[in-house]
């Protein structure tokens with residue numbers, strides 16, 4: 599059966615890390631995931647240890663981790679295809695391998711990166727293929743998969759649909775032989791970008807390596823918008839998807855346990871029709 603995770607980087611923001619973990623556990627989740635949880639690509643050993651200790655002691659599984667993605671708050675969305683950021687990428691992959699080995703994390707999201715004015719799309723895509731192959735090659739040493747995610751809300755991010763991401767993982771496989779890459783199917787991002795999510799599930803289900811949910815409009819909890827999230831989750835399950843389903847939505851609530859429990863129950867229940 600799929601397991602359920604909370605994305606602690608976008609949710610429960612008002613709480614320190616240990617409390618976020620306790621809240622996720624008390625609301626009945628099996629795991630947590632994070633965007634790159636450090637301010638630099640090469641954090642101090644003590645920061646990495648603190649992160650590993652906190653997550654390890656929570657008893658929750660680290661369900662997923664984003665690699666270093668630049669200045670997310672400033673609009674960056676990854677460094678995979680960004681010329682000149684290779685050293686940071688490599689440092690982040692090295693740290694991710696250590697975290698993955700310590701906590702058994704099996705998927706790492708490698709945000710592709712925005713288009714840059716100083717390079718052509720073709721140059722960036724060639725670099726993206728090389729860097730994704732590098733990251734996946736390194737992370738294969740701990741049996742992990744690298745995720746490629748279509749994202750909304752970033753004007754210069756080139757991967758908008760499931761087909762865009764699957765084309766990238768296919769190119770990496772064809773050109774380098776590296777195949778431990780998969781699609782991060784974030785239902786919210788795909789829907790906001792106008793992708794046909796039902797068709798994406800139908801056509802690309804064999805590539806889905808991780809799933810995230812939020813409702814639209816608003817990127818709120820499941821049930822606050824108009825997306826048929828339960829039906830899509832049910833469809834994935836019926837097709838054999840048994841990986842993680844992570845809540846990655848905005849929203850403060852004075853009662854976070856109630857909010858998280860409600861959200862989990864919504865995506866957990868099968869569709870009515």
Ligand SMILES: O=C(O)C(=O)CO
Pocket residue numbers: 633664675707709747749784846
């Ligand atoms: O940038 C975002 O919104 C993401 O979901 C990154 O993983």
